[in-house]
Amino acid sequence: MGVEGIGAKVLRKEDRRFITGQGRYTDDMSVPGMKYAAFVRSPHAHAKITSIDASAAREMPGFIEFLDGQQLKADGIGNIICGWAVTSKDGSPMKMGAYPALADGIVRYVGQPIGIVIAETQAQARDAAEGVMIEYEELPVVVNGPDAMKAGAPQLHPEAENNICFDWELGDADATAKAFENPAKVIKLDIVNNRLSPNPIEPRAALGHYNSAEDHYTCYTTSQNPHVARLVMSAFYNVAPEHKLRVIAPDVGGGFGAKIYIYPEEIVCLWASKRTHVPVKWTSDRTEAFLTDAHGRDHVSDVEMALDANNKILGLRVNTVANLGAYMSLFSSATPTYLYATLLSGQYNIPAIYANVKGVYTNTAPVDAYRGAGRPEATYVIERTMETAARELGMSPAEFRRINFIREFPHQTPVIMNYDTGDFEATMEAAMKTADVAGFEGRRQEAKSRGKLRGLGMSCYIEACGIAPSKAVGSLGAGVGLWESAEVRVNPVGTIEILTGSHSHGQGHETTFAQVVSQRFGVPVDNVQIVHGDTDKVQFGMGTYGSRSGAVGCSAISKALDKVEAKAKKIGAHLLEADEGDIVIENGEVKVAGTDKKLAWHEVCLGAYTGHNLPDGMEPGLKEGAFYDPQNFTFPAGCYICEVEVDPDTGVTEIVQFVAADDFGNIINPMIVEGQVHGGLAQGIGQALLEGVNYDETGQLVTASYMDYAMPRAWDLPMFKVETLVTPCTTNPLGLKGCGEAGAIGSPPAVMNAITDAIGNNDLTMPATPEKVWNAINAVN
Amino acid sequence: MYETSYQRPTSIDEAVKLLGDSDGEGKLMSGGMTLIPTMKARLAMPTSLIDLRHVAELKGISFENGRLKIGGGTTHAEIKADATVKQHAPTLSYLAGLIGDPAVRHMGTIGGSVANHDPAADYPAALLAMGATIHTNTREVVADDFFTGMFETALEENEIVTAVSFEPPQAAGWEKFRNPASRYAMAGVFVAKRADGSVGVGVTGAGNAGVFRWKEAESALGSNFDGSALDGLSLSANDMMGDMHGSAGYRANLVKVVTKRAVASAKR
């Protein structure tokens, strides 16, 4: 490895602007004549709109315009789409409830946008939005997934009988039934995966700007995938044609999935800009974010695992109800199906698996992919079940896992996935050593002498990143291909610009992608510029989510670098009068191997652009592009071990140790990977101990601010002990698997396994608040 | 936030006059750490903000005639760091250092906290336990009479909290069980062994009528200043507050546990 190449702990190039407050976010953007928007939102979870009267608002200071669903409909703006068509087990397509960007006569969750007010200032827009008088006829409300399917439950959409959007299955029902015919033991567990709010530090925002002179639209927005936003806004929402719409996602302060989707607000701001002839900016406040950013998780499952007399797993059966919220969002059909049930084999040899998932509508905000997206839910199911099984068998959880580990690769699971590589025993052994599992009983006794209950919990996760082979996802219902594109532009002086379809909103691409280039040509990372987030600059891209920027985005860069390297070698060979096969490029030099004949990298680049002395027939210039379509998902895996101390008097859980041993394949920048793991662990521990979106039975969001939504703080977390082991991915050029979500995927079951071990009661749901833990302790005493 | 106007008096008299002129529509602002967030959430719409931060009479900490007196405009950070407070009431200094976060502590004031009487605010528990007096521009009120209910105090219209004063306790302990989301107290207990030997126990965050004194615990601790004195006691869930973070029954348990811990820390 070079000092700045792959494997080096290069300091993040982007941090200078972030830590000096010079990042430029959507809300920092300003264009001449810009005005401000506020949305009029539903205060009810389910109601008919009987009248809308903006006459008082129109008289208020600074008022410019009020628009609602009637005008939106008249202008032919399309309904919000879901980009992945899931088919129910009876062969019928999923039942999409119509979701106009501004409500059309009925509202189905608190916060649903009904109208937009545009005014001179943000404060005036908000004042006037309050001045819009709306009368409602309230309808009955249901907020809980299983309740929504019950007979007599309030019905949300005429399209979806019993509120069921899809009733989907995966795996072999017959083979699984057979596995349960004669097992030595069956483990049963009811599992709830709590609903979460993503909470990026930067709230969503949009600035829509219609230029009538050019008949051209620009949208600045907080997006993880600006090209996808442009595609969807033009192809489905009819806001603007693709070639006349520029989408810019500048610095984006965190996404965690919530900024993948194309929300009503950006569509409406763009459309309203054309209607009102002024640029329109909207910035969410924190409560709007809690109300309207797509939530994550919210599954209720029952699980059965059949074991043979040697404690080997025979089969797994899982029934899940996934609460989708009031409407479908961009990927909300895929998250609880293809991103979830396909991971139910975990790290284990399970001959038969059957999963049934019912996606149901409720009067809550839409639910979609949130850091981990389906894989945390799968990992929670499997890892809580594994630990429970080991306890019921009286075996050590490590030993039970060990005898069931997959050890040969590639491994075809019964649920679509084909794992290319891994070494599950190695990560488990590494974690157990660091966690000193052998010394745990002694620590438990010592804690007991202080009146504390100490527990140990393990989680061996596997997940799928690098979404995804286009042909495969297309056959499963995806509306788009999931390749990535890159362009490498070498300048005449040898500096390099990388135009990537990936988008960085905290991941550090400006550093890691530059390291990949540095590795290839030996140029300093400071000579490499990463360009992303602007549809007018970057050729195309599918964006960043599902930990795909390394495995897919960097693979595209690598492929484009191959082409640049090949051409540079040709030019070098010609200039050095050598054989092309003898040319090597390293340390910023183009050399003839085994001789002292060489040129500086920039001399070759300059040669490419002067065109004074190129091989016959060669085009001048040094610029290449590539589209990379992955062959397979990648499969990061690892083992997390959590040790807790519970205070029986109050139910407070303290995490006294957290060990993570991850296999992410090859690693570009260990420091950034460590940071990603820390952040993921904080979110996973947040889910296990603190976080939970809470609606009351009338559909009001109780957790609509940080006074009630408990975010993890530094003091809730221990000093993490993280390490990585490497089995390189076999299906992409750099051997990368992805590291962005693993922490959030693997940690919740480790925490819950530890607490339930400490208190001797397995009946505990997330978040394990002090009161719940205290009640669980009292229930067994 | 709704439109408002900003006023900057430099004396208590001027502040009272501005308040009177506002016909009940204006609001005093001390640190603004409660008021401004409420306005941002559009839950309060005062026509004017009367900023007390430039009123010199509200500043200052003194120890005279056996009483510690703290001006209403004193910030939490000042109370945390002040040498006189540390000398005479180290537990109050400790309490101040655990309020909110550094930004809140450098803006928020004891006068604002006392006047606001949030049912989970920290100072009211201490002032009750120590038998403090609240000074206003017109009178002096003992803490027992001052905190009348959730977000309610004995303050009358146009009355301003100017200071608090108390006789430092012989020993005191403060223990705060935090709400996992807001980090305000879900059960905060201040135990004071007063100069006359009696014991005060002030409880915040838990009661359904705001801060309160746990009198049974006070008498038990009065005869035996040790956590074990509380063993037979219990609080009724009917008097406790219940919410999504903790039921009334859970809070009743917490108050007892936390009181024991406060006694233990007072003895250290």
Ligand SMILES: Cc1cc2nc3c(=O)[nH]c(=O)nc-3n(C[C@H](O)[C@H](O)[C@H](O)COP(=O)(O)OP(=O)(O)OC[C@H]3O[C@@H](n4cnc5c(N)ncnc54)[C@H](O)[C@@H]3O)c2cc1C
């Ligand atoms: C993030 C955060 C965390 C917090 N955590 C805690 C905590 O853990 N514990 C805790 O106790 N508090 C906490 N607080 C509240 C904080 O301590 C406030 O500073 C305090 O409650 C109010 O004081 P203030 O000076 O900011 O008052 P302001 O917000 O200025 O005023 C509050 C109210 O009192 C009135 N008022 C102010 N001064 C006077 C006066 N002298 N006379 C009469 N009326 C007056 C105002 O009109 C207003 O109605 C927190 C606040 C925040 C924002």
